[in-house]
Amino acid sequence: MRKFVLSMSFFGCLTLLNVSCQTEEETPKEARVILITMDGLRWKELFTGADSLLIAHAQYVQDSAALKSKFWRADPQARRKALMPFVWDSIATFGQLYGNREYDNKVDLTNQHFFSYPGYNEILTGTADDKRIHSNDKINNPNITFLEKIASLYPQQERVAAFGSWDVFPFIINEERSKIPVNAGFEIAHTLPLSEREAFLNTLQEQIPSPWGSVRLDAFTHHFALEYLQKKTPLLTYIAYGETDDFAHDGEYDAYLESAHTTDDFLKDLWAFTQKHPLYKNNTLFLVTTDHGRGMNTLDSWRSHGAAFPETQQTWLMAYGKGIAPRGEMKEKQQWYNNQIAASLLRFLGAEDLVTPKMGAALPFVEAPK
Numbered sequence: 001m002r003k004f005v006l007s008m009s010f011f012g013c014l015t016l017l018n019v020s021c022q023t024e025e026e027t028p029k030e031a032r033v034i035l036i037t038m039d040g041l042r043w044k045e046l047f048t049g050a051d052s053l054l055i056a057h058a059q060y061v062q063d064s065a066a067l068k069s070k071f072w073r074a075d076p077q078a079r080r081k082a083l084m085p086f087v088w089d090s091i092a093t094f095g096q097l098y099g100n101r102e103y104d105n106k107v108d109l110t111n112q113h114f115f116s117y118p119g120y121n122e123i124l125t126g127t128a129d130d131k132r133i134h135s136n137d138k139i140n141n142p143n144i145t146f147l148e149k150i151a152s153l154y155p156q157q158e159r160v161a162a163f164g165s166w167d168v169f170p171f172i173i174n175e176e177r178s179k180i181p182v183n184a185g186f187e188i189a190h191t192l193p194l195s196e197r198e199a200f201l202n203t204l205q206e207q208i209p210s211p212w213g214s215v216r217l218d219a220f221t222h223h224f225a226l227e228y229l230q231k232k233t234p235l236l237t238y239i240a241y242g243e244t245d246d247f248a249h250d251g252e253y254d255a256y257l258e259s260a261h262t263t264d265d266f267l268k269d270l271w272a273f274t275q276k277h278p279l280y281k282n283n284t285l286f287l288v289t290t291d292h293g294r295g296m297n298t299l300d301s302w303r304s305h306g307a308a309f310p311e312t313q314q315t316w317l318m319a320y321g322k323g324i325a326p327r328g329e330m331k332e333k334q335q336w337y338n339n340q341i342a343a344s345l346l347r348f349l350g351a352e353d354l355v356t357p358k359m360g361a362a363l364p365f366v367e368a369p370k
C-alpha cells in the first residue's frame with residue numbers, strides 16, 4: 001500500500017494522500033521461489049572453509065601452494081569467506097544460515113541412505129521413502145514432488161521448471177508424469193525460440209567434454225536455467241548443481257573447492273538476476289541446501305557418503321529473499337530436517353492445503369507472504 005503518494009492513474013480512481021486505491025501497478029505480484037541444491041557439499045567447508053589436512057594433501061591436490069593462496073586463511077571466518085564470498089558477504093547479512101554444528105545448530109536427513117536419489121526425494125517430496133527409494137537407478141519416482149503439486153495448479157502453463165547437472169533428475173521429478181520440463185544431464189535447450197545464448201550453449205555442450213558420463217559441468221545447468229528464467233519467468237524453479245559431489249568422489253579436493261567457489265558465484269548471479277527483473281525483484285524466496293553430507297571421521301572419508309558413514313546425514317540450509325528476516329548465521333542450538341523444505345515451499349506459494357501429514361512440518365522461519 002502506498003501512502004502520501006498522488007497516483008498517476010486517473011482511470012480507476014484518484015488517490016490522494018493517505019487513501020489506498022488498487023491500481024494495476026499495485027496488483028500484488030505472485031511470490032516466486034528458486035530452490036537450489038549443491039550435491040554433497042559438506043557443512044564443514046560451508047561454515048569453516050577449506051580443510052587444513054586435505055588442502056595440503058598431495059594425493060588430493062595438484063598444486064597445494066596455489067590452492068592455499070586462493071582458499072587458505074588461518075582464521076576460519078576469513079577462510080570460509082575466501083571460499084564462498086557471496087554466501088559470507090551477502091547471504092549472511094540479509095539471509096539465514098543453518099547447520100553449523102560447532103554451535104549445535106543442526107540440519108539432517110531423515111532418510112537412512114545418505115546418497116543422492118533418496119536425498120532429493122526427501123527434499124522434493126517432504127518424506128523419506130527408504131523402502132522404495134534405495135538406489136540411484138533411473139526409475140520414475142512413484143512419489144509426488146512439491147514441484148509437481150504446484151505445477152498441477154497451473155495446467156499447461158509451464159509455471160514450474162527444473163535444471164540439473166545429473167541425468168537422473170528427470171526420473172526423480174518424474175518428468176513423464178509431472179510434465180514439468182526438466183533440463184538435466186546432457187540435454188540441450190529446446191524451448192523455442194532459442195535465445196542466442198541457448199543456441200551457443202547447445203553447441204558448447206557438445207564440444208566441451210564432461211569428466212563424467214552422467215553429470216554435466218554445472219556452468220551449463222546454470223546458464224540454461226538463467227536463460228529460461230529470462231524467457232519464461234517460472235513461479236517455481238529448481239536448480240541442482242552437481243560437480244561438488246563428483247569431484248569429491250574422484251578424490252580431487254582442489255576441484256571440489258573450485259566448484260564450491262564457482263557455485264557461490266552462481267548464487268550471486270541468480271540473486272543479481274532477480275534484483276533487476278520486475279517480477280522477481282524483492283519477490284523471490286531462495287532456499288539452498290544439499291542432498292547429503294560427506295565423510296568426516298577419517299582422512300579419506302571425505303570422498304564418500306552413504307549409510308556406512310553415519311555423519312553423512314549432516315546437511316545445511318540457507319534461506320534468503322522474500323519472507324526471510326536478516327538473521328545471518330544461526331548460532332543457537334536448533335534441529336531442522338531436509339524433509340521440512342517441501343511443506344515450507346508449498347505454504348510459501350499459498351498451497352498449504354497440499355501439505356500432507358507425512359511431510360516434515362513447514363520451517364517456521366520461512367514466512368508465507370501476507
Ligand SMILES: [Zn+2]
Nearest residue numbers: 040245249305
Ligand atoms: Zn555422491
